Structure formats: structure tokens, C-alpha cells
Amino acid sequence: MSIYDSLNEQQREAVFHTEGPLLILAGAGSGKTRVLTHRVAYLIEEMGVNPWNILAITFTNKAAGEMRERVDKLVEYGAENVWVSTFHSLCVRILRREIEYIGYDRNFTIYDADDQKTLMKDVCRQVGIDTKVYKERMLLSVISSAKDEMLTPDLFEKQAGGDFNQLKIAKVYREYEKQLHANNALDFDDLLLKTVQLFETQPEILNKYQERFRYIMVDEYQDTNNVQFRLVSLLAGKYENLCVVGDDDQSIYKFRGANIKNILNFEQVFPNARVIKLEQNYRSTKTILDAANAVIRHNLGRKDKTLWTENEEGEKIHFSQFDTAYDEAEFVVGDIKKRVGSGMGTYQDYAILYRTNAQSRLFEEKFVTAGIPYKIVGGVNFYARREIKDLLAYLKTIDNGRDDLAVRRIINVPKRGIGLTTINRVQESAQARDIGFYEALQGLDLIPNIGRGASKLESFVALIEHFKLRVEELSISDLLKEIIEETGYIEVLEAEGKEEAEARIENIDELITKVVDYEDSCEEEPTLSGFLEEVALVADLDSLDENADYVVLMTLHSAKGLEFPYVYLAGMEDGLFPSYMTITADSPEELEEERRLCYVGITRAMKDLTMTCAQRRMVRGETQYNKTSRFLKEIPSELLSSGQKVGLFEKKQEEKKENPYFQAKKAFQAKPFSGASSYKSPYNSYGAGGVGFQKGKAFGTPKSGGLDYKEGDRVRHIKFGEGTVQSIVEGGRDYEVTVEFDQVGRKKMFAAFAKLKKVQ
DNA sequence: AATGCGATGCCTTAT
DNA sequence: GCATCGCATT
Numbered sequence: 001m002s003i004y005d006s007l008n009e010q011q012r013e014a015v016f017h018t019e020g021p022l023l024i025l026a027g028a029g030s031g032k033t034r035v036l037t038h039r040v041a042y043l044i045e046e047m048g049v050n051p052w053n054i055l056a057i058t059f060t061n062k063a064a065g066e067m068r069e070r071v072d073k074l075v076e077y078g079a080e081n082v083w084v085s086t087f088h089s090l091c092v093r094i095l096r097r098e099i100e101y102i103g104y105d106r107n108f109t110i111y112d113a114d115d116q117k118t119l120m121k122d123v124c125r126q127v128g129i130d131t132k133v134y135k136e137r138m139l140l141s142v143i144s145s146a147k148d149e150m151l152t153p154d155l156f157e158k159q160a161g162g163d164f165n166q167l168k169i170a171k172v173y174r175e176y177e178k179q180l181h182a183n184n185a186l187d188f189d190d191l192l193l194k195t196v197q198l199f200e201t202q203p204e205i206l207n208k209y210q211e212r213f214r215y216i217m218v219d220e221y222q223d224t225n226n227v228q229f230r231l232v233s234l235l236a237g238k239y240e241n242l243c244v245v246g247d248d249d250q251s252i253y254k255f256r257g258a259n260i261k262n263i264l265n266f267e268q269v270f271p272n273a274r275v276i277k278l279e280q281n282y283r284s285t286k287t288i289l290d291a292a293n294a295v296i297r298h299n300l301g302r303k304d305k306t307l308w309t310e311n312e313e314g315e316k317i318h319f320s321q322f323d324t325a326y327d328e329a330e331f332v333v334g335d336i337k338k339r340v341g342s343g344m345g346t347y348q349d350y351a352i353l354y355r356t357n358a359q360s361r362l363f364e365e366k367f368v369t370a371g372i373p374y375k376i377v378g379g380v381n382f383y384a385r386r387e388i389k390d391l392l393a394y395l396k397t398i399d400n401g402r403d404d405l406a407v408r409r410i411i412n413v414p415k416r417g418i419g420l421t422t423i424n425r426v427q428e429s430a431q432a433r434d435i436g437f438y439e440a441l442q443g444l445d446l447i448p449n450i451g452r453g454a455s456k457l458e459s460f461v462a463l464i465e466h467f468k469l470r471v472e473e474l475s476i477s478d479l480l481k482e483i484i485e486e487t488g489y490i491e492v493l494e495a496e497g498k499e500e501a502e503a504r505i506e507n508i509d510e511l512i513t514k515v516v517d518y519e520d521s522c523e524e525e526p527t528l529s530g531f532l533e534e535v536a537l538v539a540d541l542d543s544l545d546e547n548a549d550y551v552v553l554m555t556l557h558s559a560k561g562l563e564f565p566y567v568y569l570a571g572m573e574d575g576l577f578p579s580y581m582t583i584t585a586d587s588p589e590e591l592e593e594e595r596r597l598c599y600v601g602i603t604r605a606m607k608d609l610t611m612t613c614a615q616r617r618m619v620r621g622e623t624q625y626n627k628t629s630r631f632l633k634e635i636p637s638e639l640l641s642s643g644q645k646v647g648l649f650e651k652k653q654e655e656k657k658e659n660p661y662f663q664a665k666k667a668f669q670a671k672p673f674s675g676a677s678s679y680k681s682p683y684n685s686y687g688a689g690g691v692g693f694q695k696g697k698a699f700g701t702p703k704s705g706g707l708d709y710k711e712g713d714r715v716r717h718i719k720f721g722e723g724t725v726q727s728i729v730e731g732g733r734d735y736e737v738t739v740e741f742d743q744v745g746r747k748k749m750f751a752a753f754a755k756l757k758k759v760q
Numbered sequence: 761a762a763t764g765c766g767a768t769g770c771c772t773t774a775t
Numbered sequence: 776g777c778a779t780c781g782c783a784t785t
Contacts, residue, residue: 253775356773
């Protein structure tokens with residue numbers, strides 16, 4: 001009896017085919033992760049491959065983590081030496097070692113979408129381009145595709161020919177690149193592109209990594225773009241032990257450059273490739289699978305395959321149309337409550353999937369009212385919030401003084417009386433001398449006309465220099481706390497006294513917790529660069545916790561790769577899903593991508609699927625009237641149950657305005673389900689300037705040098721709910737408290753920030 | 761230099 | 776519906 005006996009014939013074939021290129025066409029729910037993990041095990045234990053020589057690439061950190069865990073369980077020893085990583089983190093790891101070969105510093109910063117936009121705004125101003133005519137978003141997306149096609153500004157310009165528009169964009173592209181380089185920064189596309197450029201220009205380095213990664217596996221291969229394809233081809237170029245897994249029917253990222261040809265033409269690119277299809281589905285009921293097959297059948301130009309299952313028939317697919325999106329949300333939330341109440345699973349067995357993030361609002365509101373735990377995945381990334389970005393900008397400035405964007409972000413945050421005129425003068429001077437912004441600040445006397453501003457700038461530089469010295473002595477979390485303390489960041493928020501400020505403070509607490517988590521879980525020596533890098537590459541999805549009991553809400557895109565017993569597909573309306581854009585674009589290809597998205601959605605469900613839609617809903621302040629989605633009509637009616645229209649009339653609109661929840665909550669998501677209404681913070685006493693963190697009192701820990709709870713006590717946290725105190729460790733300037741929360745598990749936090757309250 | 765106001769424009773989807 | 780931006784005010 002071996003671990004491979006539990007696999008079906010095709011799966012086993014895929015596992016045993018270890019040498020040469022292999023394409024696994026794995027339908028939804030056909031056990032591809034099982035195949036991949038078993039394949040790793042087989043390579044190590046049966047083929048004697050050194051774990052060190054195996055590389056597995058996934059798209060999300062979550063998928064990587066899952067695979068790592070499963071491999072660990074399967075393989076007795078050496079599993080930790082297998083590289084399991086996302087494309088982006090793989091590239092960062094390589095670049096951190098080798099990027100000096102192509103003219104960057106090893107402590108480069110990574111720019112996210114926000115940073116890119118800010119930089120682009122700067123670039124446009126400098127090149128003299130009106131951002132109303134050429135939108136930053138548009139420019140960035142053109143540049144992104146240029147990078148995906150591996151076009152340098154020079155090549156891009158050449159390709160533009162005489163086209164006035166293209167030439168202008170080429171100019172922008174050139175300047176954008178110049179500034180990125182000057183800031184020692186890379187954008188997301190660069191991470192991949194620079195790695196490819198590194199390999200293409202440094203054969204000996206390429207060779208090193210080819211030798212290192214003799215066996216390569218790529219998951220979700222249908223979503224790779226051109227650069228990723230190039231990267232994989234380069235790495236696998238020597239040994240060609242490349243195994244890719246994908247499903248052309250689940251290709252849903254064309255909008256960000258995914259090239260479906262990578263999978264459709266795999267056999268042409270690698271002529272001796274072996275192709276194996278996994279068509280048995282282990283996940284869904286017959287009904288669900290039939291519906292999925294019926295929908296996807298409408299797409300042309302797909303690889304021929306039909307998923308089948310031995311699972312039972314199961315329930316019919318539920319469908320209801322409602323008057324308004326309010327009614328829809330109310331029904332879904334009520335239905336989940338009813339079902340869980342009657343013993344159909346627990347909350348974590350339920351997911352609500354939708355096309356756009358904006359749809360989550362209504363559900364959130366209903367969940368809060370119903371007192372049901374929920375979690376919204378996606379939307380505004382935690383690390384994209386203002387307060388978080390501010391503090392990270394401090395860390396970035398300390399870590400990489402060349403990141404002008406970061407320096408300029410914080411130079412007057414919190415307000416220090418440094419105004420735009422002063423900043424511009426510094427900027428001009430820096431530019432004239434071809435040095436960085438921060439560098440210019442260090443030589444203030446060389447800047448003309450800053451008279452009054454000089455002393456303020458001086459103390460800013462002194463502050464940063466002080467932090468730079470402290471990097472050596474302090475842990476990252478202590479450094480962060482010192483930054484908050486010395487800049488008075490929280491004090492300022494506190495002074496605002498608004499509810500919004502309070503939520504921002506909570507987010508800062510959470511940031512500190514995340515730093516501590518990083519320090520604890522880091523495999524190597526924790527470093528500032530390391531933390532910033534991790535932060536730059538985490539998706540919200542990565543924070544999903546299978547052990548917590550909450551309903552999950554997310555977009556269809558985020559749902560790929562996941563499964564839930566009970567699934568609700570909400571907003572099944574023409575104009576929403578498929579989206580208005582794809583309907584009006586009149587391009588069959590885009591519509592097919594939407595259909596694949598629908599296919600992905602349906603196949604997430606294991607036992608039961610409910611589809612809902614509304615006749616009218618508010619979209620951007622306007623009421624929109626929608627017909628039921630064309631995709632719904634592609635499902636044979638014998639698979640559907642009811643289909644009756646349920647409607648509750650107008651009264652709901654009034655409630656909305658009075659609901660206190662609306663005022664309490666603005667942009668913050670993933671709020672406590674356990675205490676949404678008790679937002680009182682013990683911060684009120686705070687306000688006497690310059691209070692340090694070590695003085696716990698100011699932060700709501702009553703007795704100086706003591707806490708009002710001890711190990712074993714039950715406590716309540718504003719965000720995490722109730723839990724039991726596991727341990728209290730006295731750190732240098734604060735207490736480190738570990739709490740086992742009922743809902744979200746074990747968390748380590750600082751007493752000064754956690755504001756834990758004892759419950760009797 | 762900071763604040764406050766009205767106009768504007770935008771959201772599909774995300775590493 | 777909401778955030779962002781430019782402008783005018785103090």
C-alpha cells in the first residue's frame with residue numbers, strides 16, 4: 001500500500017511522468033493539487049531527486065502555503081527544501097541576490113498600483129502631459145502590456161512608427177522607467193521582466209538557476225502571461241523537466257495579460273510534451289457539474305473535454321430573482337442563517353461570490369444586522385490604506401533612502417509645516433543636480449530660496465537619520481513603535497477624535513501585530529527589507545483562515561482554486577455579469593472570458609448552488625434595471641428549481657438611512673462581527689503630549705506596570721472578539737500578550753495597542 | 761500653509 | 776455613492 005494507490009489512473013500517470021515536458025489539463029475539482037503534491041513526493045522519494053532541485057510555482061501565496069503544507073505531510077523528510085513560491089516572490093528572491101548585475105541596488109523597493117499612479121502623475125507633469133487627456137490608468141496599462149511583451153522604451157518607440165499618440169506614450173514610458181530606476185524601485189511587472197532580463201544577459205547566472213531548478217512545476221498555467229512564459233522557458237530550457245497544470249476553461253485573467261495560447265500551444269512549443277487530461281471531478285454533485293458543462297459548452301475554441309463525476313445527483317440549483325439588490329442580500333443572508341440553524345453545516349461552509357467588489361456592501365450590512373460572522377476578501381487592500389501606507393513609507397525611507405516617493409509622502413505627515421512650495425524647491429534642486437530627493441535634503445545649504453523651510457527640513461532629516469541608527473538596535477516592531485511615538489502619528493489621529501480616526505488607529509495596531517507575526521514566523525533573520533517585501537506581495541486572499549467560522553464573501557476572480565459546500569452566486573444580471581463593458585464591447589472573446597468566470601463560479605460549489613439576481617440595483621448612485629444574466633439561460637431548466645420571483649416592496653429604503661451602522665462604517669471592512677456596535681475605545685484619556693508607550697497607563701492599561709487581566713483570563717478585543725489569555729511576557733517597553741481567540745485563533749499582540757478588556 | 765468646498769469622474773476583475 | 780482634485784478662503 002503506497003500513497004499513490006489512492007490516485008486514479010490519469011493522476012498516477014501524471015505523477016509518474018517525471019522526465020521531460022508534461023501538460024496536465026486538469027478540469028475543475030479533478031484533484032490537481034493532489035497530483036502536484038504527490039508528484040513532488042514521488043520525485044523525492046522514488047526518483048531520488050534532491051528536494052533542493054524542485055521548484056513549484058503558484059499564483060497566490062495562499063496556494064503556495066497550502067501546497068507547502070500538503071507536501072510537508074506527504075514527504076517524510078527534505079520537503080522544506082523544495083521551493084514553493086509565487087512567480088513574484090520567486091523573482092524577488094532571485095533579484096535580491098543578483099539584481100546588481102543589471103544596475104539596481106539589492107534593497108530595491110516594490111511599487112504597488114497606488115505608488116505607480118503617484119509616480120505616473122509626477123511623470124506626466126514633467127513631460128508636460130495633461131492627465132485629463134491621457135489618463136494615468138490608461139498610460140500605466142499600456143506600459144504594463146509593453147512590459148509584458150518585453151518592449152523597452154526604445155523598442156516601444158520604434159514600434160510606434162510615426163503615430164503621434166504612441167510616440168507620446170513612449171516618452172512617458174521612458175521617463176517612468178527613468179524615475180523608477182532613480183528611486184531604486186521596481187513595479188510588479190518589473191519583478192518578472194527584470195528577472196528575465198537578468199537571465200538573458202547573464203548566461204552564467206541563468207545556468208546557475210537552471211542547475212538549481214531541475215524539476216519545475218507551474219500551477220494555474222492558463223493564467224501565465226508572456227513574461228512568465230518566457231521566465232519558465234528560460235529556467236526549464238536546460239533540462240526541460242517542466243510540468244504545467246492548467247485548465248483553459250478557467251482562464252480568467254486576460255485583462256492582466258494572461259495568454260491562453262501558453263496552454264493551447266504548449267505542445268507546439270515543446271514538441272515532445274506529454275499531455276494528460278484529468279476529467280473526473282471529485283468536488284461537485286452531478287447537477288452542479290451538468291450546469292457548469294452546459295454553460296461552458298457555449299464557448300468556442302477550447303480544448304475538448306468533458307468533466308464527469310461519480311458523485312450523487314444532489315439538489316437542484318436554486319434560482320430567485322428579486323426586486324432590488326437589498327432584497328437579494330436579505331434573502332441570501334437569511335437563507336444562510338436558516339440553513340445553518342437547521343444543521344446544514346457551519347458558517348465556514350458558505351461563500352457568496354459576485355462579479356464586483358462593490359456588491360459586498362449590501363451583504364455586509366445584512367450580515368451585521370443579522371449578527372452572522374463574515375469575512376470580505378479583497379476590495380481595498382489592508383496595505384493600501386492611508387495610515388498603513390504612511391507608516392510603511394517611513395520604513396521604506398529608512399530602508400532605501402532613494403525611494404523619493406516614500407520620502408515625499410511622509411515629509412509633511414504628520415503635518416510639520418513643510419509646504420508644497422518648499423517641497424518643490426527641493427525637488428527642483430535635486431533634479432538640477434541629478435540627485436535623489438532625500439540626498440538633496442541632506443545638503444540643504446545648496447538649495448536656493450528655502451529660507452524659512454530649512455529648519456523644519458533639517459529636523460525631518462535628523463528624525464530619519466535617528467531612525468536609521470536605531471535600525472541596528474531595535475526589532476522591526478520596536479522601530480515601528482518608535483516611529484509612531486516620535487512622529488506622534490497616533491496622537492494626531494487621536495486629536496481628531498473622529499470615528500474614522502479610531503478605526504485608523506485600529507489598523508495601525510493591526511499593522512504592529514503583522515510585524516510581530518512576521519518576526520515570529522520568519523524563517524531567516526527578520527529584516528526590514530524582508531518585511532516590506534512580504535507586505536508588497538501579499539494578497540488579501542492570503543489571509544483566509546479555514547479554521548475560523550465565518551461566511552466568506554469575495555469576487556469570482558478571488559474564488560478560483562477554492563471550494564465551498566454551499567455557494568451563492570449573486571448578481572446574475574446582464575450588465576453586471578456579464579459586465580456592461582463586455583456586452584457593449586461586442587467582442588466574443590471578452591464575453592467568453594466572462595463565461596469562463598461563470599464556469600469557475602459554478603464549479604466552486606460542492607453540494608449546493610444558489611443563484612440570485614435583482615431587477616434593479618443602485619450602481620454608482622444611479623438605479624439600473626437589469627435582465628437576468630444570459631449565462632443563467634444557458635443552464636437547462638431541468639437543473640433549476642423554482643425560479644420564482646420574490647419581492648419585498650419599497651420599505652427598505654427608509655431603514656437604510658436610519659441604520660446607525662451606516663455612519664459607523666465607512667471604508668473599513670473585515671470588521672468585527674462580534675462587536676460591531678461597541679466601538680468605544682479606552683483612548684479617551686490620552687492627549688497629554690509626548691506620552692511614551694512604556695507608560696501603559698496612557699494607553700488604557702490602568703495600573704502602571706500592570707494589566708487588569710492575567711493568564712487564563714477571558715478578554716475581549718475590539719476586532720478579534722473574545723478569547724483566553726495564554727501568556728503575558730514582559731518585553732522591553734511593553735507587555736507581549738498571547739491570546740487564543742474563539743473566532744480567529746491565536747494572536748500575539750502588545751498590550752499597549754491591543755486594548756484588551758477583561759470579561760467576567 | 762491648512763482648511764473647506766464644490767466639481768468631477770469613475771470601478772470590473774488583481775499579483 | 777464616493778473619493779479625489781483644484782480652487783478659494785483664512
